[in-house]
Amino acid sequence: MTELIDQLSHFAQTIVQGKEPKTQITNCYANYSQNTAIEVYRNNYRGNLHDALAGAYPVIKLLVGDDFFRMLALKFIEHNPSRSANLHHYGAELPDFVASFEPAQALAYLSDTATLEWACHCAYFANDAPLFNLAQLAQFAPDQHPYLVFDLHPATRIVRSLYPISAIWLAHHPDAEVDFQIDLNSGSCIALVCRRFNKVEVINLSEPEAYWLHQILTETPLGGSTMTTLEHYPDFNLQTTLVKLVEMNVITGVKLGA
Template sequence: MPSLAEVQARFVSALRDRGLPPPADIAGRSDETPERRFGVYRNNVHVSLVEALMGTYPVVLRLVGEDFFRGMARVYVGNSLPRTPVLIHYGDDFADFIESFEPARELGYLADVARLEWAWNLSYHAGDATPLDGQALGDIPPDRMTDLVFDLHPSMQVVSSPWPVLAIWDTNTNEEDVRPVDLSTGGGDVLVIRPAYEVELRTLPRGGATFIAALREGGRLGGAFERAIAASPDFDLAANLQGLIGAGAIVGFRLADPPGAGHGCVGSGG
């Protein structure tokens, strides 16, 4: 008697591969093998997953066309069935798949465009939080600013690419401003955030992604500045901090004890 895990494994294998017959453990009326009914079910699963990817990656779809996208997505679906019952979580590694998909190899930017679209998806479905009022930092003594630790908005994502993915995204989502994108202009870092109801995409200044990564790890402002300026000598701390507050990317803060003080947190805000 096969175990439940074995039955499920055979079912999933048959669901993935259209060339496989229905699992022997499945029986239809009069105990016959329901090949036709299973085939319809398998086809419906594949079609629904392909359409889910089309909804999540509309810019990739527009760039390659529907026929190419459907063909590419069918290969992906055959290898990657959902890991959760929530379809908005499906396709998290689609960009990695595109990167290895030989027919798309000439479109070097396509995978990073997909990464930007997935970041948009994550930001759109993230939890809500109230952005920090910029005036809230006004009472922090100047000599304690480097000890600030920030809480970042749960919707915030950063996508880095050697390609101008934000310009590609803009051109393919704005019907009123369609213009060719010069791929030779290079890439950069894109901030993806939903401070209120709409997801916003902004170009980060040089060093901004490193700065955000350090803050996201719970680092102090002073340490984040040191990491950012090591990555980009022209990093502007004031401009980057004001930009993050203006974008709604910071939702709270606290003051950590100065290094070596040996105590817990002494202040909070936000």
């Protein structure tokens, strides 16, 4: 195996890190040079990763334009090799990269929008989960309710931002039907990413709802979650929050906690 490892890793470095190819690769082709062949592989490598990023970040691409996106993607690819054979996993680090990417500094909302978009991308491919309705709570006696722990859909993500990123996403995602003006100074938002009827959706959460859902995400039982939330937000309404999250297919099951 040692020989095979050596040969493949050198070839890999030739493609990814731009190393000079070793003469061990034969060079007796009638129609082109070895450099041409290596360039084909380098192009494939960059092209496949660029396309993966473009597939995962259509809103960012639309916001900055194809040429800027290409430049951004190629710089990102230089510093971030792929770690998965599944191209849908590529690009998780792009939001952080965008935040420190000098040419994008004027677009302060871009990094958070990218975080939201990555959450949507993951939600699209997340595993399926059972459907839930509130009537299922009836199987538990009222005195058990404080000890209930909710299962959340694997697509569920919360993204906070100082910018109205939900509105930006809603106006620019590939299936967006309306184009509307967004006031970038309209303030912060808490975006909830969820998936129902196999469609990824983004809605806004209020501070109390987000606070409560954070507790639930860490499997804190219903009683404790609700109590802590009410201590911070006396206006918190458990009933409407539950209805909203069940309707959005965020809650997918319930069990009695340990």
